Structure formats: structure tokens, C-alpha cells
Amino acid sequence: MGNAFRPQPGPAIYPDNKTPFKNDILEVGIFVAFAMIAFSFLIIIPGIRGWERLWATIRVFVALWIGTVLLVTNFAYTWQTDTKCVRTQYKAYTPVHAPIEIQAEVGLHIGLRGINVTLIERPYAECTGSGPQSEIDEYLRERPFPGENINYNEAFRWADPWFQGRFGFGRFASRLNQEFREAQFTGDPYPILWIAEYFTLDGEQIRWFRKFRQAGWYAHIFLWLGFATYLLSMLLFIFVISTGAIFMLYTGLMMLSACASFGIIIINSPPLKVPFGNNEGAVTFLFPTFGWAWWLTLWTGIATVALAILIWVLNYFMPRRIATVFHHSVVEEDEFFQVDEEEEVGEKPSLDEYGVSTRGTRRGGTTRGRTQRRGLSKYRQTQRKPRSTVRSSTRGQRLNEDIQLSEVHASGEK
Numbered sequence: 001m002g003n004a005f006r007p008q009p010g011p012a013i014y015p016d017n018k019t020p021f022k023n024d025i026l027e028v029g030i031f032v033a034f035a036m037i038a039f040s041f042l043i044i045i046p047g048i049r050g051w052e053r054l055w056a057t058i059r060v061f062v063a064l065w066i067g068t069v070l071l072v073t074n075f076a077y078t079w080q081t082d083t084k085c086v087r088t089q090y091k092a093y094t095p096v097h098a099p100i101e102i103q104a105e106v107g108l109h110i111g112l113r114g115i116n117v118t119l120i121e122r123p124y125a126e127c128t129g130s131g132p133q134s135e136i137d138e139y140l141r142e143r144p145f146p147g148e149n150i151n152y153n154e155a156f157r158w159a160d161p162w163f164q165g166r167f168g169f170g171r172f173a174s175r176l177n178q179e180f181r182e183a184q185f186t187g188d189p190y191p192i193l194w195i196a197e198y199f200t201l202d203g204e205q206i207r208w209f210r211k212f213r214q215a216g217w218y219a220h221i222f223l224w225l226g227f228a229t230y231l232l233s234m235l236l237f238i239f240v241i242s243t244g245a246i247f248m249l250y251t252g253l254m255m256l257s258a259c260a261s262f263g264i265i266i267i268n269s270p271p272l273k274v275p276f277g278n279n280e281g282a283v284t285f286l287f288p289t290f291g292w293a294w295w296l297t298l299w300t301g302i303a304t305v306a307l308a309i310l311i312w313v314l315n316y317f318m319p320r321r322i323a324t325v326f327h328h329s330v331v332e333e334d335e336f337f338q339v340d341e342e343e344e345v346g347e348k349p350s351l352d353e354y355g356v357s358t359r360g361t362r363r364g365g366t367t368r369g370r371t372q373r374r375g376l377s378k379y380r381q382t383q384r385k386p387r388s389t390v391r392s393s394t395r396g397q398r399l400n401e402d403i404q405l406s407e408v409h410a411s412g413e414k
Contacts, residue, residue, distance in 0.1 A: 034068045069300045074223040077111035078291035085127035086276040112216035114157030121150035215265035219258040226254030241315045249308035255301030
């Protein structure tokens with residue numbers, strides 16, 4: 001009965017406008033999670049001694065920074081953004097040349113999973129910073145809608161599911177089209193519907209929704225893959241520094257691939273420009289450009305690639321020093337090799353009556369006149385000097401002229 005004798009599709013009574021939460025709850029949760037990890041580490045810093053305190057601090061905060069960037073930018077709505085101060089209509093079905101128009105700040109923020117449109121009433125002189133205070137006071141005294149708090153923040157998503165959908169606004173249409181039709185029924189302000197309508201079209205060269213949806217799909221896949229390689233790199237740094245650096249390089253390349261795929265796929269002719277005109281004939285265009293999420297991913301990816309290459313090079317030329325930075329124990333391989341003082345590698349050994357060498361090279365032997373020599377550690381490979389000892393890998397290998405035991409038995413039978 002409440003809807004009887006009321007024209008459709010718009011409702012007769014608009015619901016109360018609630019002040020929007022200006023920050024994304026998911027982004028805030030990610031920041032809080034990484035901040036808790038950082039705070040927990042700050043508590044245990046006094047228990048770390050010496051230079052290890054500095055190296056541990058650098059390792060932890062660099063790792064937390066890369067992980068935070070990967071997750072926050074994946075869910076951010078600022079890959080492309082623009083904000084303009086306009087004079088425009090507030091409600092739909094208002095005559096174009098009617099004197100009822102508001103002065104507001106309109107923003108379009110595009111992410112990987114959808115768009116976010118903001119509308120905040122602000123005097124035009126205050127928003128642009130080009131008018132006197134008297135003009136601001138005059139508008140505040142004569143507001144067109146004094147009983148309403150014009151502060152909107154509406155999101156229109158195309159993710160989950162990620163498909164284009166059919167043309168129109170039915171059950172098989174895209175998620176963004178369905179949310180746009182729902183916003184029309186709930187009576188969202190005209191500027192918000194005007195911006196969102198540009199993403200409901202898909203024909204000729206007006207394919208902004210298709211372009212941004214495909215760009216968001218590939219970019220978010222690269223970021224998730226980068227997060228996986230990021231976790232593997234943090235784990236591998238505990239065991240093998242060079243392998244961890246390689247996976248860290250993969251992480252940076254995934255971030256750069258996300259920026260490249262997003263920036264290339266969204267290229268469309270004509271570019272996205274949303275015009276806003278007032279009753280005086282002035283036109284203001286809302287033209288989104290790359291936002292802080294895209295730039296943050298780009299520069300973090302470049303820094304990650306450079307840092308991974310630096311770690312790999314240092315590990316190759318100065319393994320002992322880089323091992324200290326990553327808190328690896330530099331342990332000497334205490335391997336002793338028993339060789340005769342006069343014996344050299346490649347020297348012809350003496351044989352007994354059975355054809356077996358009388359100069360053994362077995363570890364732990366007590367042959368008279370032999371010396372002990374220490375093997376080199378894996379952290380001293382770059383400072384290796386020529387030596388005449390036999391490596392442990394040659395233990396058990398017969399020399400050039402050693403005779404097999406089967407040959408000894410054959411000669412005895414004869």
C-alpha cells in the first residue's frame with residue numbers, strides 16, 4: 001500500500017543521508033595489521049645487540065613496506081583519480097537552466113575492482129581558493145538545500161565476478177550496471193549518476209568500462225603473484241641469500257608488470273572526460289590521471305628490482321659481509337686432509353706388491369710425516385688461493401694409476 005499511486009521508477013521519499021566513511025575499511029585493516037607487526041618488532045629491538053640491531057631493523061621494515069604496498073595498492077581506488085570544483089545540479093529531473101544548483105567538489109577515483117565517486121558540498125570560491133571570503137559567506141547563507149548534508153561517497157564495482165555481462169541492466173548484466181540501476185532507484189545525487197553512467201556504456205569507441213575492467217583484472221593478477229613471490233623471498237632469505245634475491249627480483253618485476261598492464265590496456269580513443277556545465281555555460285571536465293597507487297607501485301617495484309640486484313651482486317663478490325647482514329652464521333668447514341709433505345696433486349704415487357698406493361689420502365689417518373691442512377669455507381670462495389691439497393670431493397676417487405682390486409685378484413690367480 002505504501003507504493004500505491006506513486007510513479008516509477010523514482011521513490012517519493014528519499015531516505016536519510018548518512019555521512020560516509022571516507023576511508024576504505026579493508027585498506028585500514030591492512031595498514032593496522034602491518035603496523036601491529038612493526039610495533040611488535042619495535043618492542044624487541046632493545047634486546048638485539050651491536051650492528052645486528054641495525055641490520056634487523058632494515059630487513060624488517062623493508063619487508064613490511066613491500067608487503068604493505070602489494071596489498072594496499074591491490075585494493076586501492078586511486079590508480080586513476082581526479083577532483084574538480086563544479087557548479088552543477090543536485091537532484092535528477094531538475095531543469096537544466098533552473099537557478100537551483102549547488103557548488104561542490106566532485107571526485108572520480110578508479111581502482112582495480114571498481115570506481116568510487118565522491119560529492120562534497122563546498123563553496124566554489126573556497127574550493128578553488130580564488131574568491132573572497134564574502135562570496136563564501138554569501139553561499140553558505142543562501143544554500144539551495146539548507147536541510148541536507150551533501151556528503152556522498154558511492155562505490156560501483158565490476159569485480160567478483162569479473163565479467164563484462166550483457167548489455168542493459170538485467171540479471172545477466174555486469175555488476176556495475178546493476179549497482180547503477182540500484183543507485184537510480186535509491187535516488188543518488190545527479191553528479192554521481194552522471195559519472196557512473198559513463199561506465200555503463202559499451203559500444204563504438206565508448207568502452208571505458210571494458211578497458212578499466214580488463215586492466216584491473218591483469219594488474220590484480222600480477223600483484224597477487226608478486227605477493228606470493230614476496231613471501232617466498234622472505235622465507236628463502238633465511239636459508240639461501242642468492243635464491244631469496246632472485247625471488248625478490250621476481251616480486252619487483254610483477255609490480256612493474258602490474259603498472260605496465262594497467263597503463264597500456266586503459267588506452268582508449270577518445271580518453272575518459274566527464275563534462276560538468278552550469279547555467280552560465282561554463283564547462284569543467286573531470287579528467288582522471290594516474291593516482292598515488294599507480295605511482296607507489298611503480299617506484300616500489302623499481303626500488304625492489306634494484307635492491308634485489310644489489311643483494312645478489314654483494315652475495316657473489318662479498319658473501320661473508322652480506323651473510324652478516326642477513327644474520328647467517330659464518331662457520332668454517334673444519335675439514336682436515338692428510339697428505340704427505342712431498343706429495344702434490346698429479347704426482348705419480350708409489351705402489352706396494354699388490355699394486356695399491358702406499359701414500360693414502362684418507363681423512364683421519366696417522367701416517368708418519370703427514371700434515372693437516374684446513375679446507376676453505378663457502379664464505380671464502382672469492383679469496384681462494386692456489387693450493388696443493390686434495391678436496392674432500394676427491395676422497396674415494398682413485399688416482400690416475402691406481403689398480404682396481406679385481407685386477408689384483410686376477411694377477412694372483414695367474
